[in-house]
Amino acid sequence: MKFSIQVNEGPYQKQASDTAYQFAKAAIAAGHEIFRIFFYHDGVNNATKLAVPPQDDRHIPKLWSELSKEHNLDLVVCIAAAQRRGMMDADEAKRQGFEDNNLIEGFRISGLGQLIEAGIESDRLVVFGA
Numbered sequence: 001m002k003f004s005i006q007v008n009e010g011p012y013q014k015q016a017s018d019t020a021y022q023f024a025k026a027a028i029a030a031g032h033e034i035f036r037i038f039f040y041h042d043g044v045n046n047a048t049k050l051a052v053p054p055q056d057d058r059h060i061p062k063l064w065s066e067l068s069k070e071h072n073l074d075l076v077v078c079i080a081a082a083q084r085r086g087m088m089d090a091d092e093a094k095r096q097g098f099e100d101n102n103l104i105e106g107f108r109i110s111g112l113g114q115l116i117e118a119g120i121e122s123d124r125l126v127v128f129g130a
Contacts, residue, residue, distance in 0.1 A: 003027050004118035005037045008129030010045035011060035012053070016129030017046050021063055023126065028071055036074040036118040037064075039107070043129060044082045047075070049104035061104045068106030075107045076114045 005024060009016035024034055039046050051061050068075050077087060086102070089109045093101040103109070119125045 001027075001123045002033045002035050002121070004035045004122040004125045006115065006118075006125060006127040007037065007039050007043035007046060008041045008127065010042040011051065013042060014129065017043065017060055018058070020126075020128035021060065021067065023128070024067060024073070034071070034073055035122045036076055036114065038076050038078065038115045038118055039081075040078045040115065041081055041129070042085070044077045044085055044087050047077045047082070047087060047103050047107040050102050065104045065106040073106070077103070077107050077109045078115070079109045079111050082109055 003024075005020050007017055007020045011017045020037070024037065027034060046061055046064055048061055051059065053059050064075060067073060079092075082088065083092070087109070088096065088098060088101050089103050089107075090101045092109060093099070
């Protein structure tokens with residue numbers, strides 16, 4: 001089965017992001033395909049490279065980044081939600097006059113069309129968070 005996942009909560013607000021991550025890992029382990037993971041609303045905060053959780057806590061943005069690298073996953077951050085929350089890739093940071101971006105490796109910024117495509121191309125779109 002081909003899944004796409006939508007994550008609507010930040011990494012440390014509620015359990016949604018961590019649960020989505022565990023779901024993605026389990027789906028891959030079971031032989032399913034992940035077409036895309038779309039981060040929307042406060043979920044865009046999962047893409048920050050600036051998170052520094054305590055040593056005894058899980059580093060959710062890093063976990064997503066590593067999972068993406070290991071399985072070649074498409075991690076897409078909604079551009080409108082990202083801009084509202086100060087999240088920028090290198091191109092957007094340059095366009096806005098900032099010296100650096102704040103996306104961790106493996107994430108990219110795009111529009112809602114990517115979410116629509118994910119819903120069309122996948123057998124199931126699973127949403128985590130309100």
